[in-house]
Amino acid sequence: MLLTYVDAIRQALAEEMRRDPAVFLLGEDIGIYGGAFKATAGLVDEFGPARVVDTPLAESAIVGAAIGAAYTGMRPVVEMQFMDFIACCFNQITNFAAKSHYRWGAPVPMVIRGPVGGGVHGGPFHSQNPEMYFAHTPGLKVVEPATARDAYGLLKSAIRDNNPVLFLEHKFLYRRVKEEIAEDGPAIPLGVAAVARPGRDLSVITYGAMVQLALETAQALAAEGVDAEVLDLRTLAPLDRGGIVATAKKTNKVLILHEDTRTGGIAGEITAILQEEAFDDLDAPILRLTSADTPVPFSPPLEAAFLPSAEGLKAALRRLARY
Secondary structure, eight states: OEEEHHHHHHHHHHHHHHHOTTEEEEETTOSSSOOTTSTTTTHHHHHOTTTEEEOOSOHHHHHHHHHHHHHTTOEEEEEOSSGGGGGGGHHIIIIIITTHHHHHOOOOOOEEEEEEOOSSOOOTTSSOOOHHHHHTSTTOEEEOOOSHHHHHHHHHHHHHOSSOEEEEEEGGGTTTOEEEOOTTOOOOOTTOOEEEEOOSSEEEEEOTTHHHHHHHHHHHHHTTTOOEEEEEOOEEESOOHHHHHHHHHHHSOEEEEEEEESTTOHHHHHHHHHHHHSGGGOSSOOEEEEEOSSOOOSSHHHHHHHSOOHHHHHHHHHHHHHO
16 A cells, blocks of 8 residues: 555554554544544544543643553553643653653553654744653653654554653654555564665764655765765664664764754764764764754744755765765
C-alpha cells in the first residue's frame, strides 16, 4: 500500500490494536473527529469508544490515566494534540512512568505520540521540538521517524515495548512523504540508526524532518563533487552510538543537523561521543546546524530565518568539504 506518513501511523495503530486487545488509544478529539491531524480517523468505527477514548482537554489527567492503565497490564497509546503541551504532564512522565521500573520493577508499556516541529507557521505554542527534555531522563525512550516506513515500523516496536516511549511525529512530514508499506509489515527495532544515503566525503547526522532537508541538499551537492552520507538517528534515546561512530570513521568529517534549538540540543551529546570514540578519525572540526535559541516565531519570514535552511546547510557542508 502507498501510504503517507500519517496514514502509516494510523495503519500501525490499527494493526497493533487487532493484534493485542490490551492496546487502546486515548486523547483529545481522537474518536469521531479522528484527531487534529486525522491520525486516528476511522479507528473508533472499528474498535469502538471503549478502545478509542475521547478525553477532556487535560494532558496531565490523560497521561496519569494511561500510566495507571499500564500498571494494570494495558498498553495505552496517548495522543498529544500538539507535543508542546506535554509540558503539562512532565511530572507524571519523568517522576512516575520513567522511574517505575527502576524503583519497584513495574513495567509501564505506554506510548505518548503526537506532532512536533515547525515549518507550518504554528507559532511558539504549536511548533516546539521537546525531545531533549525527555532524552535526558533515564527510563524513557524517545523516537522520531523521518519516513512513512519508519513511522509504521517504529510505532509497532514502541507499542510492544514494556517501557514508556515518546513517539515524536514531525507534522511537516504527515502528508509530504509516501512509501509502499506491506500490510502487517515488520516492526523496526528501537535504538538503531539507518544510513539514509551512503557517501564517502562527509557525514550529516540528523533525524526527523531534517533528514529530508539533508537528503535534498546532499543530492544538490553531488553535482559539485561532494558525496555526503546521511545518517538518520531514528531513535534519540537510546542513541545508536555504534552507528554514529561508524559514519564518522568512514567519512572523517561530521555535521550534526537538528531542528531543535542549539543550546542543550542532541548535537552536543553526539559531539561528545565522537570526541571520546572517534577523535583520531576526524579530519575537521565537528559542525552543528540547528535552530536559533529563541521561541519558534509565528511570522513566516521569521520562522524561515529561525529554522535550518537548505542554503545554510549547503554553505556549512561546502566549508566542511574544503577543510
